[in-house]
Amino acid sequence: MSYSLRTPLLFGAVALLFILQGSTDWWIFAGSWNASLTILNMALISAIMALGVNLQWGYAGLFNVGIMGFVALGGLATVLVSMPATPGAWSQGGVGIVFGLLVGAATVVAAVLINTRMAAGRNRTLATIGTLVVGFFLYRFIFDAGVAGVEAINPAQTGYLGGLNPGGPENYKAHGYMTLLAWPVGGILAAGAAWVVGKTALGLRSDYLAIATLGISEIVIAVIKNEDWMARGVKNVIGLPRPVPYEVDLQQSADFVARADSLGLDATTASTLAVKLSYSALFTVVLVALIILAQLSLNSPWGRMMRAIRDNEVAAQAMGKDVTKRHLQIFVLGSALCGLAGAMMTTLDGQLVPGTYQPLRFTFLIWVMVIVGGSGNNLGSVLGAFLIWFLWIQVEPIGNWLMSVVTYGMEDGSALKTHLIDSAAHMRLFSMGIVLLLVLRFSPRGLIPEK
Amino acid sequence: MDFLNALVALSNFVLIPAIAYGSQLALGALGVTLIYGILRFSNFAHGDTMAFGAMVTILFTWWFQSMGLSIHPLPTALLALPFGIVVTAMLLILTDRTVYRFYRRVKAKPIVFVMASMGVMFIMNGVVRFIIGPGDQRFADGERFIIKARDFKNATGLSEGLAFKTSQGITIVTAIIVVAVLFWFLNRTRTGKSMRAFSDNEDLALLSGINPERVVMITWIIVAALITIAGTLYGLDKTFKPFTYFQLLLPIFASAIVGGLGNPLGAIAGGFVIAFSEVTITYAWKKVAVYLLPESLEPTGLVQLMSTDYKFAVSFVILIVVLLFKPTGLFKGQSV
Numbered sequence: 001m002s003y004s005l006r007t008p009l010l011f012g013a014v015a016l017l018f019i020l021q022g023s024t025d026w027w028i029f030a031g032s033w034n035a036s037l038t039i040l041n042m043a044l045i046s047a048i049m050a051l052g053v054n055l056q057w058g059y060a061g062l063f064n065v066g067i068m069g070f071v072a073l074g075g076l077a078t079v080l081v082s083m084p085a086t087p088g089a090w091s092q093g094g095v096g097i098v099f100g101l102l103v104g105a106a107t108v109v110a111a112v113l114i115n116t117r118m119a120a121g122r123n124r125t126l127a128t129i130g131t132l133v134v135g136f137f138l139y140r141f142i143f144d145a146g147v148a149g150v151e152a153i154n155p156a157q158t159g160y161l162g163g164l165n166p167g168g169p170e171n172y173k174a175h176g177y178m179t180l181l182a183w184p185v186g187g188i189l190a191a192g193a194a195w196v197v198g199k200t201a202l203g204l205r206s207d208y209l210a211i212a213t214l215g216i217s218e219i220v221i222a223v224i225k226n227e228d229w230m231a232r233g234v235k236n237v238i239g240l241p242r243p244v245p246y247e248v249d250l251q252q253s254a255d256f257v258a259r260a261d262s263l264g265l266d267a268t269t270a271s272t273l274a275v276k277l278s279y280s281a282l283f284t285v286v287l288v289a290l291i292i293l294a295q296l297s298l299n300s301p302w303g304r305m306m307r308a309i310r311d312n313e314v315a316a317q318a319m320g321k322d323v324t325k326r327h328l329q330i331f332v333l334g335s336a337l338c339g340l341a342g343a344m345m346t347t348l349d350g351q352l353v354p355g356t357y358q359p360l361r362f363t364f365l366i367w368v369m370v371i372v373g374g375s376g377n378n379l380g381s382v383l384g385a386f387l388i389w390f391l392w393i394q395v396e397p398i399g400n401w402l403m404s405v406v407t408y409g410m411e412d413g414s415a416l417k418t419h420l421i422d423s424a425a426h427m428r429l430f431s432m433g434i435v436l437l438l439v440l441r442f443s444p445r446g447l448i449p450e451k
Numbered sequence: 452m453d454f455l456n457a458l459v460a461l462s463n464f465v466l467i468p469a470i471a472y473g474s475q476l477a478l479g480a481l482g483v484t485l486i487y488g489i490l491r492f493s494n495f496a497h498g499d500t501m502a503f504g505a506m507v508t509i510l511f512t513w514w515f516q517s518m519g520l521s522i523h524p525l526p527t528a529l530l531a532l533p534f535g536i537v538v539t540a541m542l543l544i545l546t547d548r549t550v551y552r553f554y555r556r557v558k559a560k561p562i563v564f565v566m567a568s569m570g571v572m573f574i575m576n577g578v579v580r581f582i583i584g585p586g587d588q589r590f591a592d593g594e595r596f597i598i599k600a601r602d603f604k605n606a607t608g609l610s611e612g613l614a615f616k617t618s619q620g621i622t623i624v625t626a627i628i629v630v631a632v633l634f635w636f637l638n639r640t641r642t643g644k645s646m647r648a649f650s651d652n653e654d655l656a657l658l659s660g661i662n663p664e665r666v667v668m669i670t671w672i673i674v675a676a677l678i679t680i681a682g683t684l685y686g687l688d689k690t691f692k693p694f695t696y697f698q699l700l701l702p703i704f705a706s707a708i709v710g711g712l713g714n715p716l717g718a719i720a721g722g723f724v725i726a727f728s729e730v731t732i733t734y735a736w737k738k739v740a741v742y743l744l745p746e747s748l749e750p751t752g753l754v755q756l757m758s759t760d761y762k763f764a765v766s767f768v769i770l771i772v773v774l775l776f777k778p779t780g781l782f783k784g785q786s787v
Contacts, residue, residue, distance in 0.1 A: 063562050065495075065569075136756075200771050204778055206562050207493040211704045212774070215767035218701055226760045359697070360576065364569060371566070423581045430577025436570035437550060440563070 007379055007448055014386045021390075028397040034269070037276040039393050044283035045345045047385035049362075050369045051290055051378060052337030058376035058450070059303065060330045061310040063210045066197070068362035069217025070335045072224055073193055074186030074342025075352050079231045081182035082241050082347075083163035084172040086153055093149025094161050097229060100143025107135025150229040160232045165241065176241045183286075183343045190339020191332045193220065198331040203324040209331075217363065224354045231352055238351040244278040247271040279348055286344070287382070290337065294378045306330060307376075360429060365392060368436045374446025383448060388435075392428065399427035452609070457742035459611040463600075464738065469730040470723075471619040471688055474626035477722030478681035479699065480706035481633065481715055482674045488650035488713040489670040490551065492564035497678065497703060499575035502696035503542065504679030505686045506583050508535030509590045516592065524594035526617070528683055535683065540675035546571055547671055555667075572697075579693045588691040593617060611742075618687040629680055630719060633673070637715065642669060650713060698763070702729070705766040709773050711780025720781060725766050733759040 018036050025031030049067060056062040111131050118124040151159045165172040172178075193216060201212035225233050250256045250271040260270035297303050309316040309323055317323050346352050365388065373384020391398075403424045410417040439446065479501065486494045494500075511531030515521070522530055550567050597620050600612025637643040649656040649666045657663060682696065689695070706725045710717025735753035744750075757765070773780060 061562070063565065200775055204774060206560075207565055208708070208774060208778075210495075210565060211493065211701075211708070212767075212771065215701050215705075215763070215770060218698070218763045219761075219767055222760055222763060226758060360573070364573060367566070367569065423584075426577055426580040426585075428577070429573050430581065433570045433573025433575075433577060436573060437567065440567055440570060441550075441553060444563075 007383075010383055010447055011379075014383060014390070017387075017390050021394075028394055028401055030397075034272055034276070037273065037280060039390055041276060041279050041283060041348055042345070043386045043389040044280065044287055045341050045348065046366065046369060046389045047287055047382045048283075048290060048341035048344070049338050049366045050373065050381040050385040051287075051294055052334040052341065053366050053370045054334075054373075054375060054378060054381035055294065055337065056331055056334035057370060058378075058381065059298065059306040059310065060327055061206075062202075062327060062331055062334075063206060064213045064331070064334065065210050065359075065363050065367075066213030066215075066217035066220075067338050067366050068357050068359050069213070069220035070190035070193065070338035071342030071345065071362050072217075072220050072354065072357050073189040074183075074339035074344070075346035076224055076231055077186035077189045077339070078179060078182040078240060078343045078346040079237045079352050080163045081185050082165055082172075082175075082178040083237060084165040084167055084169045086150075086158040086160060086162035087169065089150050089153055089158070089161045092153060093146035093229075096142055096146025096149065097161070098146075100139050100141075100146055103135065103142055104139040107131060107139060110135065147227075147229050158232075159235075160229050160237075173239075173241045176243045179241055179243050179343075179347045182347070183340050186343030187336040187340040190342070191336040194332045194335030195328070198328045202327045202331060214359075214363075217359065221354060221357050224352075224357075231354075234355055236351060236353045236355075240347065240350050240352070242350065243282065243347065244275055247275055250274060283344060283348075286340075291378055291382065298378065365432065368432050370446075371436060371444075372439050372446055374448040374450065376450030377446070377448050380446050380448035380450075384446065387447075388432075391435075392432070395428045395431050396425060399424035399431075402427075453742040456609050456611045457739050459603075459609055459613050460738045460742065463611065463613045465730055465734055467615060467619055469727045471622045472730065473723035473726030474622050475681050475685045475688070475722075476699075476702055476706045476726050477719040478626060478629060478677050478684070479703040480710065480718035480722050481630075482677040482681070483703055483707040484710070484713055484715055484718040485670055485674055485677075487707070489646060489666060490555075490564070492561045492568065493704065493712075495565060495568045495700065496546075496572035496575055498697045498700035499572045499579065499693070500539070500543065500675075501678045501682035501685075501699065502579045502691075502693045503575050503682075504535050504539040504675065505682030505691055505696070506579050506693075507538045508532055508679060508683045509583070509588055509686070509691060511535060512590045521592070524617070525621070526591055526593040526687060528590055528687055529621070532680065532683055535679045536676045539679045540672045543671040543675045544668060547667065552664075555663075576693065576697065583693075585693055588686075590691065591618065591687050616688070618684070622684045622688055625680060625684060629677065633677075633715070636673075642666075646670065701763055702726075702766040705770040708770055709780055711782040714780065714782045717780050717782030724781075725769060728769055729762045729765045732756045732765050733762050 018040055020026075021029050021031075021039065022033040022036035023031065030036070049071065052070075053064065053067060056064050111128050114124065114127050114131060118127060150161055153159055163178075165175050165178050167173070167175040197209075197212050197216050201209040224231060227233060228235065231237055247268075248271075251267045256271070256274075257267045260267050263270065265273070305316070305321060306326065308319075309321060309326055313323055366385075369384040369388040370381045371384070372388055373382065374380025400421070403421050407417045407420055479497065483494060483497055486492070486497075508528055508531045511534045512526075512528045515527050515530055520530065521527055550571060551564065554564055554567060594617050596614060597617055598613055598615040600614040603613040604610070635643075637647055645656065645661045646666050646669065648659070649661055649663065653663075656666075685696075685699070702725050706721035707718050708721070709724055710719070710721030733755065735755040737750055737752070737754045740750050740754055
């Protein structure tokens with residue numbers, strides 16, 4: 001089969017999966033358009049994450065296993081931008097928190113300056129340690145007072161700084177466009193974190209970057225879980241504003257009900273579908289724009305340089321390319337895409353639940369998508385995202401079906417049968433591992449290989 | 452008296468837990484370092500393989516317990532340990548045959564090995580959850596304490612108690628034995644020497660007639676032993692939950708890198724560096740400070756540098772500092 005035909009055919013096959021999911025309940029399919037659109041929306045977001053990872057891995061050969069952290073930073077940005085500021089939070093401690101953080105940052109800068117400016121010796125060591133210790137206690141003193149002030153404000157409902165929404169606590173849901181503003185902010189936050197990691201770990205052996213990113217993602221999650229003043233930690237922020245209308249409002253609009261009627265749908269179903277479709281439309285716009293940009297960059301001189309570096313670092317260096325700098329650049333870019341996708345995901349969920357960020361789901365699954373789809377090929381990683389996300393959701397019905405086949409001959413109520421059926425849910429990780437290993441071994445270039 | 456009380460509080464809450472945790476990390480980091488030295492990649496499946504080894508041991512423990520087999524006052528898990536090691540070794544050799552050997556043969560880049568190990572991690576994770584479930588499992592039995600806090604108070608008349616758990620004692624003793632045996636093996640036996648030769652210079656080792664497949668197989672067997680012991684000890688000391696083993700990956704990597712990847716001595720030192728930093732930074736020092744400082748200077752807060760939830764951040768920061776200032780680690784491991 002020629003490659004020019006292969007891409008549309010594969011995309012068609014995946015589209016067929018989504019259509020079957022919506023239209024028929026045969027075999028493992030749900031037969032509900034609602035379910036199909038739910039999967040589609042997350043698949044669109046996953047596709048953006050996969051594009052980001054493909055940028056890093058496919059273009060430059062950088063191995064980032066901290067995707068979860070960058071995604072979570074995007075989610076944090078959504079809260080910080082789209083929620084209203086908690087009344088009184090800034091006066092009762094917000095200023096203290098910011099001041100404390102500044103003191104902390106100043107301490108680190110001072111320590112670095114002492115380390116670089118002073119002559120090496122015992123004096124320098126003592127001065128550095130002294131600055132760090134004094135600075136740390138000063139920082140904790142100011143910062144802790146601020147945190148206590150903020151967290152004391154109505155802890156059951158707020159107890160955090162809140163965001164930038166101009167509507168205030170009563171009317172913030174009318175300013176749904178703020179969530180859209182949060183998307184690029186999420187990208188910038190993630191890019192900042194990526195810069196710090198990249199600056200330290202790039203240029204060292206390749207697996208150090210992997211370990212460093214694994215670490216930063218765990219820490220980002222730990223910070224979001226524990227710093228209640230920022231986004232309420234594990235108490236979760238719920239009821240984020242939406243860039244699309246609410247179902248209830250649609251059901252009350254006579255115009256909408258009439259139009260739903262003319263399509264032969266009842267108002268409730270029509271409203272859920274309409275909301276999901278508007279999200280899909282928003283996400284599709286972002287995804288298509290990103291694919292176009294990614295394709296342009298891949299074929300530009302910059303893209304050629306990146307692939308040249310990936311394929312032979314030494315040769316590229318000899319040609320005068322600054323390998324570490326280019327790596328840092330693309331690492332930051334790719335992570336920014338993950339942050340953007342993270343902000344979009346939190347918008348879709350309408351809430352930030354730090355407890356749900358699991359590395360296997362957010363880091364390693366995205367990797368499976370990229371490798372299965374075809375690393376180095378933007379369309380490939382998008383296809384991989386759609387296919388793998390669909391399978392990830394459907395592994396459970398497939399697992400149940402498989403288990404019912406396996407246990408067909410066993411008598412009802414036997415311990416083994418119950419155990420097998422109960423464990424069907426754990427098939428997910430197992431099957432994803434098998435898929436990854438099989439693709440890596442027998443078709444390392446993926447479904448749509450790089451040209 | 453106050454000084455003794457402070458010392459006891461320090462040992463009870465900092466020294467003993469940190470030594471036990473450090474031994475567990477050291478055993479885990481030894482595995483990572485051996486794999487890195489011989490097979491030349493960072494094994495991401497390490498944490499989940501640890502969970503697998505511990506799980507097999509737990510299953511054997513339950514079986515022995517149901518048969519009434521016991522080595523009271525020691526936990527039955529020690530009896531089950533050899534069986535756990537054998538099963539884990541078989542599994543690791545099987546993964547090597549089915550997954551890694553192919554990439555060795557085509558001389559794939561190290562990063563491809565790392566990715567393959569990620570796939571293995573998924574599968575191990577799934578297998579463990581499939582067999583034993585994602586929840587907490589209890590399998591510790593036997594005497595719980597070597598020294599009970601109240602007995603210690605009665606015997607010494609101090610107001611601070613010192614508790615020394617059996618699991619901590621076993622951890623420390625086992626770690627010492629395992630490390631001694633491992634170093635004897637690496638430095639004194641022919642096979643151990645060939646392993647070190649292979650790690651130092653692969654081409655030269657091949658020229659001198661060392662069979663690489665045999666070296667690799669022995670490495671996996673040793674790793675299986677280390678990992679199963681570390682996993683079981685951690686489970687005895689704290690609790691067995693598959694996800695916590697995945698999270699151990701970061702401190703274990705940090706230990707191996709801090710000590711110098713590929714250097715067994717470094718892995719042990721790194722394990723203790725990480726464990727002691729984690730415990731001292733997240734410990735609330737008030738209890739010790741109360742005894743040492745005069746009343747007027749007594750702290751009002753907990754004197755805790757960081758909340759315990761940030762213990763991963765500690766290993767990460769140490770890792771970053773080492774990467775920045777001494778990428779080869781404290782003991783000159785391999786680095787490029």
